[in-house]
Amino acid sequence: MKKSLSAALALAVLATPLLATPAGATTASANSTVGTRDAQPGFRVLPYLQNPKPDAMTxxxxSETADPGTLSFTGPGIGNGKGKGAGNQRVLTSTPKYMPLMEYxxxxxxxxxxxxxxxxxxxxNTNYKHTLTVEGLKAGKDYDYTVDQGGKRHEGTFTTAPDAESWEDLRLIAFSDSETEPTGRVEHREWELNxxxxxxxDSEQRPGSDSVWAQKFGSTTRYGxxxxxxxLSQDTAMRENMAAIEAADPDLMLIAGDLVQGAGYQPAWDEFFGYFAxxxxxLASNVPLVTALGNWETYAGINGGYGSPADxxxxxxxxxxxxxxxxxDGDAxxxxxxxxxxxxxxxxxTVLTLDSTNGEPDENTKTGTLSGEPFSGDDSNLTAENLSTDTQGEFTDADYDKAYTELFAGTTAEDSDLPNMSVGGEQWKWAEKQLAEAREQGQIVIVQFHHAAYSSGVHGTPPNHEHADNQSGTAMRAYSPLFEKYGVAxxxxxHDEMxxxxxxxxxxxxxxxxSYDVGVASDGLRGEQQVKNEKGEYEPLRFNTHSKWSAAANQPETWATDENGTPQLLDGGLHYGHLQIDITRQGDGAKIKLSPIYLFPILDEDYNLVKTERRVYDDVVEFAVGADGTAKK
Structure with a gap:
């Protein structure tokens, strides 16, 4: 049974927020605090869509005030449901719910x-959530809606999910690791070179340490x-990425975790919704969001990070x-x-979104708590006996459950919201059931979760490896036999930001x-994990022998000096972007096209951004699926 934190609990836990139990707009203490402003009528976060179905949309x-809002829908079948209105319109009124956890x-x-x-x-310093679900809609139809909140109005439109028989083409856009935060407005991240x-x-070299580039955007040290x-700053990158995605007109937006730079850090959420709603x-007002939890969704930023065993x-x-x-709508x-x-x-x-943030038995490289015998080399040495079991070594399942029961009065460890993703657990059983049902229904199956099971990056090696990682996604390889058995596409x-x-x-x-790592939303631009060889020189480890392509390893850069004497990047390299998934009906089956998109920065002679160009990496994958939803050999 779901339980919500009381305002008093939030007050105790979140380092004494200024606002405990507001009666309306704001309080004197919030008004007098440097940086906060009075609560305004209207929207703090614009309407955003969730739970898309053929006959319903949430x-x-x-809002920042406690005023109810109204939601008006027009479109096919609207007049047949509950609520005020007649004919082709329906009007619903929201019940605001105060969100104490979102206080600063x-x-x-x-x-x-x-x-x-x-x-x-x-x-x-006030957040009120309004949630309404409209039912009785028609599959594959367009609907217009307006939301009136505190004297402000926002208009949107969406298309309901088509039924499995009546459709022609679909477009899904996927990325991960947006990791939004206010610092992203000014921060330029590392840009590794293979x-x-x-x-x-025929390329020239990148600009050096005394270059105008380094002076303008900064530099760092990677692998010595x-x-x-x-x-591009993270903020500019996110804006450009979102503009390109919106222009692509997707049906669904998939975000495989690490939405924010610490879910326990409220300004990070303010930034996130600034881009989407x-x-x-x-974009989220018109295209449903399908999101997964990442490791940063278990991190509180300046409010205590991952916490400690004691708290x-x-x-x-x-x-x-x-x-x-x-x-x-999760596991019933x-x-x-x-x-x-x-x-x-x-x-x-069918999109299955899994929670990869916790596995059992717990592992931790810092304490030497590991599953399986230590090993070295690439993943050809990885066996069922030395496969890792956890994706994070920052906290144990028991410590999390203990904190949960202390925060939520009257609960037990069984009430904890932290699921176990390991073999045989509830999530595993649920996933296998959904996969079996989807296969019986002839669905094309896409799975998303945050921690990449197959990666050449810094999180690609398991915690019991010679070059260990404490937040490796390798444990999620336990699901691979299920994915193969049921024909996941x-x-x-x-997670690895490459x-x-x-x-x-x-x-x-x-x-x-x-299997994709699409962690190129707007945060880091990391390359392959490197380790020192016998000569003491860094070289790529390449633990992941399943890798077929990466922007870091397979898209070399081309630099040339322009007519102004300015070194410019002409093409190649690792950039921010997303994966575009196009599914087109083809006879009794379908064709799937997977296009890795990147936003290439065009700069002037002073390295000011002129524009970004939507480009496609040299790894477009196309394959056909049959009537049963599985790929044809």
Whole structure:
């Protein structure tokens, strides 16, 4: 049974927020705090869509005042449901629900960020959520709606999911690791260069440490080498990425975790919704969001990080802030998980979203708590006996459950929202049941979760490896036999912040699935994991022998000096972007096209951004699926 934190509990846990139990708009204490502003009528977060179905859609929004809002729909079948209105219109009234977890902590109110006016990123200290579900809709039809809130109006439109028989084409867009935060407005992230084939044969070298580029965007050190920072800030990258996605007109938006730079850090959520349903855009008002939890959704930023064994409440708070924003129909047999893993059917496509944030037995490289014998080399040495079991070594299942029961009065460990993703657990059983049902129904199956099971990046090696990682996604390889058995077409993940595609065919029968790391939303631009060789030189480890392509390893850069004497990048390299998934009806089956998209920055002679160009990497994958939804050999 779901339970919500009381305002008093939030007060105790979140480092004494200023607002405990507001009666309306705001309070004197919030007004007098530097950086916050008075609560404004209207929208804090614009309407955003969830739970798309052939006959229903859920729409939520956030206000700063307690005023109810009204939702008006027009479209086929609207007049046949509940609510006021007649004919082709329906009007529903919301019941605002106060969100105590979203109050700013004192640390957030006191925070200073270099390059920004202190507190300029803060909003009012009140959040009220409005959620309404409209039912009785028609499959595959367009609907217009308006939301009136506090004298403000927002208009949107959406298309209901088609039924599995009546459809022609679908487009899904996927990415991960947006990791939004106010610092992203000014921060330029590391931009790694592959040490083996970083350049095309005719390319000049990147600008050096004394270059205008380095002076303008900054530099850092990676693996002992000078490394440039990327020319786009995280904020600019996110805006450009979202603009390109909106222009692509997708049917669904899939985000495989790490939405924010710490879900327990409220300004990160303010930034996130600014891109999806706020001041920078409203894509989520028109396209449903299908999101997964990442490791950053268990992290509280300046409010305690992942917590400690003595107090794991920051992780509990972080997860429950995410779960407060997103409402998903999860596992009915495990309601404690609060929809952290769930199924979305959209015409011929079934998307299974898994929660990869915890496995058992717990592992931790810092304490030497490991499963399986230690080993070295690549993953050809990985066996069932030494396969890892956990994706994070930051907290144990028991410590999390303990903190949960302390925060939620009257609960037990069984009520904890942290599911176990390991073999034989409730999530595993649920996933196998959904896969079996989807296969019986002839669905095309896509799976998403955050921690990439197949990766050449820093999180690609398991915790019991010679070059260990404490947050490796390798444990999720336990699901691969299930994915192969039930004919999963594509697996989407992130975590390593590099564009990579792997091909998984464990039994060698020529039929497997494509596994992607799509962690190129707007945060880091990391390359392959490097280790020192016998000569003491860094080289790519390449633990993941399933890798078929990555932007870091297979897209060398081409640099040339322009007519102004300015070194410019002409093409290649690792950039921000997303994966475009196009599914087209073809006879009694379908054709699937997977296109890795990147936003290439065009700069002038002073390295000011002129525009970004939508380009496609040289790894477009196309394959056909039969009437049963599985790929044809």
């Amino acid at each position: 729409i939520s929004w956030i 902590t004192q640390k957030e109110l006191d925070q200073s960020i270099s390059g920004l006016v202190k507190g300029s990123w803060l909003k009012a 040490p083996v084939n970083g350049y095309t044969p 080498d000078f490394t440039l920072r990327y020319p 706020g001041e920078h855009g409203d 794991q409440s920051p992780a509990v708070i972080s997860r429950n802030k995410y779960l407060s924003y997103f409402d998903n 047999a495990n309601p404690a998980a609060k929809g952290s893993y769930y199924r979305t059917d959209h015409g011929p496509v 594509t697996v989407l993940s992130g 564009f990579e595609r792997s091909w998984v065919d464990g039994d060698g029968d020529g039929q497997g699935f494509h």
